[in-house]
Amino acid sequence: MGHHESNYQPKWAIEKWLDERLPVIRMMSDQFIVFPTPRNLNYWWTLGMVLFFFLIIQIVTGIVLAMHYVADSGLAFDSVEHIMRDVNWGWLLRYMHANGGSFFFIAVYIHILRGLYYGSYKAPREILWLVGIVIYILMMAAAFMGYVLPWGQMSYWGATVITNLFSAIPWVGDSITQLLWGAYSVSQPTLNRFFALHYLVPMILAVFVIIHVWALHVVGSNNPEGLDVKTKEDTLPFHPYFTMKDLFVAISVLGIYAFFVFYMSNYMGHPDNYIRANPMVTPTHIVPEWYFLPFYAILRAVPDKLGGVIAMFGAIIVVAIIPWLDTHPIRSLRYRPIARIMFWLFVATALLLGFLGAKPASGWYITASRALMVFWFVYFLIILPILSRMERNNDKLPGSISEAVLGKSDDAAEAR
Amino acid sequence: MSTAETVDNSRRDFLYIATGAVGVTGTAMAVWPFIDQMNPDASQKALSSIEVDIAPIEVGQAITVVWRGKPVFIRHRTEEDIKLAVETDVAELRDPQTDAERAQKPEWLIMIGICTHLGCVPLGQKPGDVKGDYHGWFCPCHGSHYDSAGRIRKGPAPRNLDLPGYKFLSDTLVKIG
């Protein structure tokens, strides 16, 4: 990992002994203490640490919840109520887990938008980007299956709608859906396997986080100027400069998270999930968890089953392949005024789609969803490739990171 | 055994490919139980059937019964329901089926009450329910409209509501499954 010289000096005999056999302390020191990090990183670079905190929170609260939860369609709903009322601190653990899922997604969305804005997906960070997308998909799988576990009305009907997406696949679709269900509808076998997989997926996710950090440490962090690190003056050691900044933000976010856990415990959930699952009655208005809403809006915008499913998955695929769609030589949108406007239009599109995903599928909501869906694809597949060729290079681009920070003049700062 | 002067390459290739082929087949066979265990098991497959007494259902009324864990809609259709369904131009339908193909006896419509889009249970069984633009059923999940023969008319669903196998044992008793 990493291309800088190791300057770790084992102090004690035992450290030296270990270093010759398994240099873990050397690796930690090289990668997380002295690791050369661009000196101009801003607060948007602190989300990585926040994400790490939430992964740990989800795993720890999840494991203890699993000690009380029962994955049986007849008992699951009651076991969650039992956690809420009887288990010592059960209410806290469950609210931490449920809100932790939402905060995990808030952090990952900011983290992804950061990458899009500063061009962090561009060479040589394509693999880093793709591994990030894999992590995001695993997160969605984990959160989807977790939401099924309390076996409320939204759990049940969310699971039904999402698993039925696979039935759109020509010829084999119905067999695949039955394979997922282990039955002819979402029922006991489905719940049982979702629990097993909900336990497993975060562990796989954790492995991908390690690969993500590995890929990051091979090429180093991008930075707000989008410039390559050229000299030692461009960097600072990771500790204490960035560990402290990251921890400061992580702790502040945990404060907000605590506020939600204690005072707005159910704000991001849906009240219908406190109604026991009923396979005979669909709630009149079913909505997925908020973090899926933009994709749900896209699914519903297309008046065709297979078409809707393709559009929904396609919306994620275009994000995954952006390194090959946006090939403009400048990374940071600070120095790409036109692409910057387009970026904010895309952010607005994503937010509006999220809003529409929570509305009934009728009238102007559908029309608006369609228009926004078109923009989503146009942004990635047409605007970005065209701008890659047409947008002029910006003469305000500083020569190096140190020049941007320490300044030849104030120009660079003004350009923002 | 004497050692050959030159290596017999074709024999080596054969052994190499044969080993590979056996390895791949063996792996595929070993993987299959791990996948197939997820499919519906024997207890799920055990076909059940139910008998429903339809005598108490008045004209214009509908009931929902449970069969294999799924809702089954039984509607006692009115003259008007039937007329609307019969007079529809079949050629214009997304999933063309005549009314006679939908109902063994015109006054009784028996269907699986699961939207063929993504599996919600459509509204239209209870008197107060919205019935959609075609006097049948309306799926609120993503807005599919079904007509009075349960045929898809508008919205994202690809097929008409599925029909279970059923048989009239008498005028008032029907066996589903």
Ligand code: HEM
């Ligand atoms: C990527 C990390 C994870 C995410 C995003 C996640 C997400 C979720 C969500 C959204 C729920 C539904 C909460 C509710 O509304 O009640 C849930 C429930 C649950 N999760 Fe997780 N989870 C994660 C990791 C884990 C792990 C590692 C375990 C176990 C080892 C676990 C065990 C459980 C259990 C037992 C429940 C059911 C109890 C309940 O509903 O509160 N989770 N999870």
Ligand code: FES
């Ligand atoms: S499930 Fe009925 S319209 Fe989507």
